[in-house]
Amino acid sequence: MNSTAEKKLDPDQINVILATDCGSTTTKAILIEKKNGEYRQTFRGEAPTTVEEPAADVTVGVVNAVTEVGELAGRKLIDENGEIIRPAQGDTGCDIYISTSSAGGGLQMMVAGVVREMSAASAKRAALGAGAIVMDTICSNDKRLPHEQIQRIRELRPDMILLAGGTDGGTQKHVVELAELIAPAKPQPRFGGTYKMPIIYAGNQEAKELVEEAFDEDVKLTTVANVRPVLEQENLAPARDAIHDLFLEHVMAHAPGYNKLISWADAPIMPTPGAVGNILQTIAERQGINALGVDIGGATTDVFSVFDGTFNRTVSANLGMSYSISNVCASATLPMILRWVHLEMDPRELQNRIKNKMIRPTTIPQTKEGLVFEQAVAREALRLAYIQHKEFATTLKGVQQQRTVGDTFSQNTSGQSIVDNMKLNLLVGSGGVLSHAPNMNQTAAMMVDAFEPEGMTVLAKDSIFMMPHLGVLAQVHSRAALQVFERDCLIYLGTCIAPRGFYRSGRTCFQYQISGNSLNETGEMVCGEMKLFPLGYDESATVIVEPRRGYDFGAGSGKRMEFEARGGTVGLILDARGRPLMVPADEQNHLAELTSWVEEMKLYPDTHLMAQR
Known part of the structure; x- marks a missing residue:
């Protein structure tokens, strides 16, 4: 059947969907199948991208990745001529094929x-x-x-x-x-x-x-x-x-x-970042929420946001975890990175770690010290990329939004950013350092420390980086894209609840009352504290917070708020460290608080982590 006819296929008749993302180094293929009336991502395969010599044909890598998916699924997807089989019949072929690409740069x-x-x-x-x-x-x-x-x-x-x-x-x-x-x-x-x-x-x-x-x-x-x-x-x-x-x-x-x-392809091929932005926009629109997504790579960090229906994307080309790691260290400065390191580390050894990562960008940390340092760098890369995004995402975005000529020429545009952490409902992280952290608590901690969410924010990560596939699928079959996004793409980490307000040492920040199926807790949070409560993946809890004057959960200074928090693999995080997040200037007090955060969040549970500096 020809491609034009496929594009006119009734969405209700689409049962088997094949999607690929041709990346600069790896081509990733996923299979989505209709199971009991719902669309689910079932199998995944990958192969090296072949846009360069000696193959110099991107479809070679696509066929290799799709062949792996077919072998795993027990479904023949490629015919004898090296073509994708369509439509699906029994255990052969697929109904539609779609793709995104960032190959060749x-x-x-x-x-x-x-x-x-x-x-x-x-x-x-x-x-x-x-x-x-x-x-x-x-x-x-x-x-x-x-x-x-x-x-x-x-x-x-x-x-x-x-x-x-x-x-x-x-x-x-x-x-x-x-x-x-x-x-x-x-x-x-x-x-x-x-x-x-x-x-x-x-x-x-x-x-x-x-x-x-x-x-x-x-x-x-x-x-x-x-x-x-x-x-x-x-x-x-x-x-x-x-x-x-x-x-x-x-x-x-x-x-x-x-x-x-x-x-x-049965739909226009989209640039990979454009497809990621598309699925984020679709989710925000369908759920009526404000969402923020980040993809941190080796050379760049992409930040996507949808606030009040307005989409923005920025590329921080000098902030990454391998090729650009020295730029992160230079831009953030070593002291800012070390404020997230609770272990004794030799500054010269740290400099060697940075150089080695640039020389061998595909290496991953082999020791606890290496992991702690890499995740500290990641926090600063994310924080700096987010600052750049907020400066770019200013109030003049859609035709319905305006600002004065005087504002346009203002040197300080940060106050006009449409990105508002208090309005943020969903924060999604992807990229190796976030998606493949050994412990999901580490992923949640990096995201909270870097983005400093306020009020109540749901935290999630992209399970196997299938957001590009779903972004292009949303153009063809939005219901299938949304179902897979919700059920298979996102891994919900939990919920973070934090007030806006300055850190004041020793002062009570807020009182809380948590009630749910497995939780019944009351207490108070002192400035500088973090608390993690177990809240399972399919669980929710009602959280009532009563802040002291000077602290705001979204209703105003000192005003009581009630939230419905969803659980996840990490749980419910209460954060009283203040916004903007400040750490004590005194090194001894800082290390004591940092260590308490690490232990409360159970970031490195294998050993006792009391600082020895």
Whole structure:
């Protein structure tokens, strides 16, 4: 059956779904099957990605990963010609096949805008939201001379360029000048000798004809609606849609083997980060919640958020756990990392650990000291990435949100961030250091320490990094994607309840009353304390908190709140360390409190962990 017919298949008739994610090093395949009327993820396989030589064909890795899934499932998925079998019949084939990709470095873009703080910022948000890595931003006020900008455009070789500038009906001069700067640079794409560089124009619509005149036939120019039609509004969706279309039609069509992969797929192939953002948006919309997701890798850390229906994504390209670990240490500074280390460690040995991780990025800690240090670095990488995200996710995001011109040019935009920890309902972590921590309590502790959730926040982790698969599936069959996300993708760690308010040594922070099937606890929390209560995966508990004046759980300073907390593999965490999280300046007091947190959270239960410094 051909692909077009498959796309028209009734969702109720889809029983077997095959999905792959072609990563930069590994291609991951999962099988989703309808069992007793519900969709469940049943089998998983992986194989090395083969976009590079000697294979130079991405479908080779796909076939290898899918073959492994088929062997595990006892289902023949690949025929004698190396093609995916469809539709499903008995124990053969699948009903639909979908895929995401970040192979070959993913989608790499350059953006250009007239004013860095305005049109260029809007263009960058559109590119990031579409799942791109933004290599550079060219703008009229970026302090580089024209010849330096031209040289930069020639050096980068992006997959495509997004050009924006000017409000509709406003000045045309500056955005036309930008077009006339890009045109003579003759930007060359990464793939394909005869491939025309795609340029998307999303600026002042009245300058459309002048911009078209600036470019010759060496580029593929696409015009969409202005990302900044008026000063107080953003309209990012048309630019994002154009980026996705061009990614599929032009970028991937010239990458090794992708034409065949595109012909196999029953839905447009999406950039992996774009698909992750898509499933997070879908979940937030369906459940009516605010959600935050993070994917921490070896070189970069991606942060995704949905607050009040507005989606944002940032890429911290210099914050990672292997290739970028030295950047984390330099940006955070060693003292900030060591505030999470409760063991005696030689500073010189720590420096060697950092260098060894850069030289051998795939190694994992072999000792308790190595694990404690790596998780301390992870906390700071996540914290710094989150700061960058909050600074980027400012109030001007959707057409319904506004800010004044004075706010736009303000140097301090942190107060205008739409990211509000008190409103955060769900925090999802993924990436090796979070997903594969030896103890899930460690995962929960890293997330709480780095993101400092306030009020009540549910903590979860992506079990086997299937969010990209589900993100593209949500475009085809949202019910199946949501069911698998809830039942198989997320591992719920539990709930964190914490007030906003400053740390005051020795002072009572709040009183609590917990009642549930297996819990009946009352007590008080002193500033600096953490408490962990067992609350099983399918359990819930009612938590009543009465804060002292100066502490706020969401109702206001000193106001009583009642929460319905869900359990998980870790349980219920009460956190009275204050927000923003501060640690005692005195080293002895700090070590005593840090050790108490480690022991209360049962982070390293194998040995007694009293600090000996």
